[in-house]
Amino acid sequence: MRSFSLHTVGKGSDDSGLDQPGSEYKFFGYQYSFRISYFKMMHFLLLFSRQGKLRLQKWFLPLPERERKKIVKDMTTMVLARKPRTCNFLHWKDLKVVYKRYASLYFCCALEDQDNELMALETLHRYVELLDKYFGNVCELDIIFNFEKAYFILDEFLMGGEIQETSKQSVARSIEASDMLQETMEEYMSKPAF
Amino acid sequence: MSDVVEKTLTALPGLFDSQTGAARITNRLRQLIKSITELTSKHDEENLIKQELSAMKEQVSSPNTTMKQMREVMVRAMYCEMLGYDASFTYIHAIKLAQQGGVLEKRVGYLAVSLFLSEGHELLLLLVNTVLKDLQSTNLIEACMALTVVAQVFPKDMIPAVLPLVEDKLSHPKEIIRRKAVLALYKFHLIAPTQVQHIHGKFRKALCDKDPGVMTSSLHIYLQLITESPDGYKDLTGSLVTILKQVVGGKLPVEFDYHSVPAPWLQIQLLRILSLLGREDPSTSELMYDVLDESLRRAEMNHNITYAILYECVKAVYTIHPKAELLEKAARCIGNFVLSPKINLKYLGLKALTYVVQHDARLALQHQMTIIECLDHADYTIKRETLELLFRITNAQNVTVIVEKMLDFLHGCNDEHTIIHLVCSG
Numbered sequence: 001m002r003s004f005s006l007h008t009v010g011k012g013s014d015d016s017g018l019d020q021p022g023s024e025y026k027f028f029g030y031q032y033s034f035r036i037s038y039f040k041m042m043h044f045l046l047l048f049s050r051q052g053k054l055r056l057q058k059w060f061l062p063l064p065e066r067e068r069k070k071i072v073k074d075m076t077t078m079v080l081a082r083k084p085r086t087c088n089f090l091h092w093k094d095l096k097v098v099y100k101r102y103a104s105l106y107f108c109c110a111l112e113d114q115d116n117e118l119m120a121l122e123t124l125h126r127y128v129e130l131l132d133k134y135f136g137n138v139c140e141l142d143i144i145f146n147f148e149k150a151y152f153i154l155d156e157f158l159m160g161g162e163i164q165e166t167s168k169q170s171v172a173r174s175i176e177a178s179d180m181l182q183e184t185m186e187e188y189m190s191k192p193a194f
Numbered sequence: 195m196s197d198v199v200e201k202t203l204t205a206l207p208g209l210f211d212s213q214t215g216a217a218r219i220t221n222r223l224r225q226l227i228k229s230i231t232e233l234t235s236k237h238d239e240e241n242l243i244k245q246e247l248s249a250m251k252e253q254v255s256s257p258n259t260t261m262k263q264m265r266e267v268m269v270r271a272m273y274c275e276m277l278g279y280d281a282s283f284t285y286i287h288a289i290k291l292a293q294q295g296g297v298l299e300k301r302v303g304y305l306a307v308s309l310f311l312s313e314g315h316e317l318l319l320l321l322v323n324t325v326l327k328d329l330q331s332t333n334l335i336e337a338c339m340a341l342t343v344v345a346q347v348f349p350k351d352m353i354p355a356v357l358p359l360v361e362d363k364l365s366h367p368k369e370i371i372r373r374k375a376v377l378a379l380y381k382f383h384l385i386a387p388t389q390v391q392h393i394h395g396k397f398r399k400a401l402c403d404k405d406p407g408v409m410t411s412s413l414h415i416y417l418q419l420i421t422e423s424p425d426g427y428k429d430l431t432g433s434l435v436t437i438l439k440q441v442v443g444g445k446l447p448v449e450f451d452y453h454s455v456p457a458p459w460l461q462i463q464l465l466r467i468l469s470l471l472g473r474e475d476p477s478t479s480e481l482m483y484d485v486l487d488e489s490l491r492r493a494e495m496n497h498n499i500t501y502a503i504l505y506e507c508v509k510a511v512y513t514i515h516p517k518a519e520l521l522e523k524a525a526r527c528i529g530n531f532v533l534s535p536k537i538n539l540k541y542l543g544l545k546a547l548t549y550v551v552q553h554d555a556r557l558a559l560q561h562q563m564t565i566i567e568c569l570d571h572a573d574y575t576i577k578r579e580t581l582e583l584l585f586r587i588t589n590a591q592n593v594t595v596i597v598e599k600m601l602d603f604l605h606g607c608n609d610e611h612t613i614i615h616l617v618c619s620g
Contacts, residue, residue, distance in 0.1 A: 054276055062312035069278055086573040087537040118502040118542055119462055125498075126452065145224060147276070148269055151305055159345050159377045174370060177335060 042120070042158070043095060043110040044071070047143065047150075050104050052076040055143050056150055058158075075108055089117045100124050104140045123158075130157055134175060149175075223269055230277075243279050246270065254287045261295040265302045272306055285310050285317055292343075293324040297335055300328070304339050308346045313385070318349040322356070329359040334368060341374035345381045353382050353389045364396050369405035376400050376411040383415055394419075401433070406446055406457065409437070413463045420470050431471050431481050438464040438485050442492050458499045461489070465506040472514030479515035486511055490523050498538070501531070505542050512550050525550075525557050532561050537573060544568065544579045551586045558587045569599055577603065 047056035054072055063071070078090060079099045090097040092110065098120040099108040107124045111117065128138070130153050135142040143150050156174055226246060233239050250267050253259050259267070268291055271284040288310060292303030311318055321343070328340035341363065344356065360382075363375035379397075382390050400412035420427050440446070441457050441464070450457045468486075472479035489507045493500045504527055511517075511524040528550060531543030544565070551558045558565065568580040581603055584596045 054278075057276060058309075059312070062314065065280075072278075083572075085537070087541045087575055089538070089541055089575055091575060091578055116462065116502055116505055117545075118498055118505060118538060119459070121538070122452075122458070122499045122502060144227060148272065148302060148305060151309070152301070155305070155308070155342055155346075159342075174338070 041112055041115075042123075043112075045107070045109045045154070045158070046072060046075055048072075048076050048079075048106050048108070049140060050080070050106070052080060055105065055140070056147055056154075058151070058154060075110075076106075079106055079108055088121055098124065102128055105143065127154065127157060222266060223273065226270060226273065239277075240279075243274055243277065247274060247279065247281060250281070251283055254284060261291065261299045264291050265295065265299045268302050268306045272309055275310065282310075286320070289317060289320050289324065292321070292339075293327075297333065300336060300339055304343045308343055311347055313347060314349075318347065319352065322349065322352045325356060326359065329356065329363070334371065337363070337371060338374060341371065341378050345374065345377040348378075348381065348385075350385050353386050357382070357389065361393055361396065364400060369403075369408055372400070372403065372405070373408045373411050376408060376415070380411070380415045380418070383418065401430075406450055406460070410457070410460050410463065413460070413467065417463060417467050417470075420467055424470050424473070428471060428475070428478055431468070431478050434464055434468055434471075435481055435485050438468070439488065442485065442489055452499060453497055455493075455495070455497065455499050455503070458503055461503050462506045465489070465503070465510045469506075469510035469513040472510070474515070476515040479517070482510075482514065483517050483520060486520055487523070490520070490527065501539060501542065505531075505546060508546055509549060512553050516553070521554070525554075528557065529561065532564050537576070540568070541576060541579055544576070544583055548579070548583045548586060551583065555587055558583065 041060070043059075043061050045056075045058040045060075046054065048054050054076075057068070057072065059068065074092070075097065078092065078097070082090070082099075088098055088100055090099070094113060095110045096113060096115065096117055097108060097110050098117050099106055100121060101107075107128065109120055109124060111120050131138045131143070131150060134149070134153055135146070152175055229242055230239055233242060250270060253263065253267050264287060268284060268288055271281040271288075274281045284306070288303050288306035290303075292300050292307060295303055307321060311321075325340045325344055325348075328336040331337055331340075341360070344360065348356075360375050360378050363371050364379075366372050366375070376397075379390055379393070397412055397415050400408055401416065403409050403412070416427065416430070438461065441461055444456050446456050450460075452458050465486075468482050472482055486507060489503065490511075493504045493507065508524040508527055511520045528543055528546045531539045531546060534540055534543065547558055547561070547565075565580055565583060568576050569584075571577055571580070581600060584599070588596050
């Protein structure tokens with residue numbers, strides 16, 4: 001078993017809590033030195049186009065670069081191969097993959113086996129609603145050219161793979177606050193100095 | 195490249211007739227994206243990105259690069275990494291950007307850090323000072339950004355350095371800060387539980403917070419704690435039942451509604467916690483029967499999220515100490531799912547049956563015909579789920595048929611993980 005984490009798992013460390021069941025988690029053979037919540041743990045969230053081009057990637061678990069590349073490749077292949085009128089869920093290794101297509105973009109996330117797939121589907125939908133509210137009639141181009149904004153919104157909405165039940169307003173407000181600051185500052189800075 | 199993209203890209207320069215600061219900064223990213231989409235081969239793309247990366251390398255090493263320019267470089271670096279190219283020379287500069295830049299630069303710097311670095315990365319230690327400074331900043335936006343990054347990626351060994359500051363934020367007047375502080379502490383609990391053991395009392399305060407967002411965040415911690423050891427938290431049952439009653443009864447502000455359903459993710463979270471508390475405990479289960487009944491009744495609308503809540507309800511009903519009327523209602527609910535023409539619901543119904551069948555095999559027999567039909571369903575996922583269910587209802591009469599079907603399935607199956615999983619559980 002390859003050990004990814006730089007912290008060693010074992011007795012004598014200050015985390016005696018690690019000896020509890022479920023404390024060592026093996027995911028694809030990589031050992032993690034922290035506990036993973038059994039429920040509601042989204043492992044990753046990907047957005048990709050119909051041509052398989054990645055538009056956004058959010059990883060809620062640390063994984064080495066080559067593993068990530070492989071996962072992205074697997075996800076795009078699998079999801080793009082799905083026929084219409086099939087359900088939005090897939091089995092993949094020991095996880096469940098939930099995906100939905102919005103216009104030219106596929107939103108895709110991976111969950112623990114025991115998780116609630118329909119809830120994850122709605123989580124994806126909620127994210128799309130937030131993007132739509134922010135960009136106004138969001139399309140793939142908005143996300144391509146403003147991907148960092150898409151990340152800001154995602155971070156306000158999902159933390160560590162878990163949804164923060166905040167009202168739509170509060171997510172929008174916190175992004176707007178930073179945005180307004182941005183606009184004001186840029187306006188200020190581009191004004192002539194006399 | 196599609197026509198739409200072509201048209202849009204050619205129209206772009208016209209939108210920026212006045213060279214404002216924003217346009218100047220984002221133009222280089224747009225140029226890069228435009229150039230990439232014009233290329234036809236992977237080889238060309240590699241060359242272009244290599245050029246871009248070496249230009250960026252020069253920029254980051256130059257002492258004349260302003261923070262504003264560095265921010266722009268960072269965005270391009272994130273883009274290149276997303277395409278799969280290595281831009282690790284920018285990692286240290288991401289931290290510097292978060293450290294030295296203004297609010298705007300910090301925002302991008304912290305984002306880059308959360309995307310580039312992960313648990314155990316050696317550069318994470320350098321983040322600690324920046325975070326410490328921002329946590330103490332009077333600018334709330336900076337404090338928010340620091341808390342956000344801490345909740346995503348933070349070196350385990352340095353938790354004691356920031357813990358007092360984060361703890362402090364739990365009593366901040368602004369709810370967004372309190373909420374983010376709770377999530378940061380949740381992260382700490384996951385990576386180093388003994389470090390936060392002494393503040394479990396403060397979590398209770400967060401649970402009773404007047405802001406629903408803060409309360410919901412505290413539930414993440416409680417779900418984890420209760421999963422590990424439900425016994426210590428049975429006393430919470432009453433309060434959690436009350437909260438769920440209030441949510442289901444529509445007492446939350448309307449902004450927490452999602453398609454007319456009040457705070458669905460919160461409901462689901464509460465249902466999960468309650469099912470853990472009520473498991474194998476008749477007296478605790480007794481406290482929940484009413485609210486479960488109410489939830490089953492309320493979730494009557496035709497929306498995916500309602501079905502998601504119903505699924506959790508049904509699971510809860512079957513996990514806790516049984517009550518006949520509830521089981522009946524839950525069984526009816528599962529029946530509706532399995533018989534539904536909507537394929538996502540069918541899937542959920544099968545999944546619920548798989549869970550339920552351990553407690554009550556009769557339910558599966560009731561829907562035998564539908565299950566057999568699902569075996570030959572066009573959708574591979576449904577087929578697979580049906581097989582999982584069948585393993586659990588195997589008895590002396592149907593074992594031959596089931597094993598035959600399984601062998602058929604396995605012959606057509608390419609994924610070795612599926613094969614191992616099915617054979618082991620079969």
